[in-house]
Amino acid sequence: MTEIRRVLLVGFMGSGKSTVGPLLADALGWRFVDFDDAVEAREGATIPELFRTRGEAYFRDAEARVAAELLQERDVVLGSGGGWAAVPGRLESLPAGTVSVWLKVGAEEAVHRSGGQAGRRPLLEGGDPLAKARRLLADRLPAYRTAELAVDTQGRSPEDVVQEIVVLLDSHHLNTRT
Ligand code: S3P
Numbered sequence: 001m002t003e004i005r006r007v008l009l010v011g012f013m014g015s016g017k018s019t020v021g022p023l024l025a026d027a028l029g030w031r032f033v034d035f036d037d038a039v040e041a042r043e044g045a046t047i048p049e050l051f052r053t054r055g056e057a058y059f060r061d062a063e064a065r066v067a068a069e070l071l072q073e074r075d076v077v078l079g080s081g082g083g084w085a086a087v088p089g090r091l092e093s094l095p096a097g098t099v100s101v102w103l104k105v106g107a108e109e110a111v112h113r114s115g116g117q118a119g120r121r122p123l124l125e126g127g128d129p130l131a132k133a134r135r136l137l138a139d140r141l142p143a144y145r146t147a148e149l150a151v152d153t154q155g156r157s158p159e160d161v162v163q164e165i166v167v168l169l170d171s172h173h174l175n176t177r178t
Helices: 018-030 035-041 048-051 056-070 105-119 129-144 157-173
Strands: 004-009 030-033 076-079 098-104 151-153
Touching: 004 018, 018 030, 018 076, 018 157, 030 035, 035 048, 035 056, 035 076, 048 056, 098 157, 105 129, 151 157
Parallel strands: 004 076, 004 098, 030 076, 098 151
Antiparallel strands: none
């Protein structure tokens, strides 16, 4: 058995990381921490504000610093931002005891789910959000595919997705219980 101390959820905007994350944390008896929330708390500004006032590069630096700290925490489910895991090589150099899980979603469903949170996702704003999502997702797929485990979320309830992740962790002999 490989001892696991943290589960890192990765995937596109709207893939369900911040919905599935707290439920998975409950199932494992762990905490859930979302990268975006941690960046906002650290910077004292919302993600759209950071994009607008400091620019995307500033946000990416802040996100990278917060992620490096959170990846040292134990007994935690982490919800990464959709862009963080898209940097090539990132999922291949995670600290020991981390298992990455890719929540798969198509561009249409991602945009549909993100519709309720318009304003929180500056990268999908302006112009045609679906065209933007399709392009961005296609660019990012090679990086997301390097996650250790993958679960389809399309048309499925968050509870169903959590159930599958728990089964996958067990079947890969990933021990979260010590
Ligand atoms: C981003 C995704 C967002 C947020 C920021 C950039 C991206 O997080 O970090 O708007 O580049 O895909 P979610 O994936 O939680 O929406």
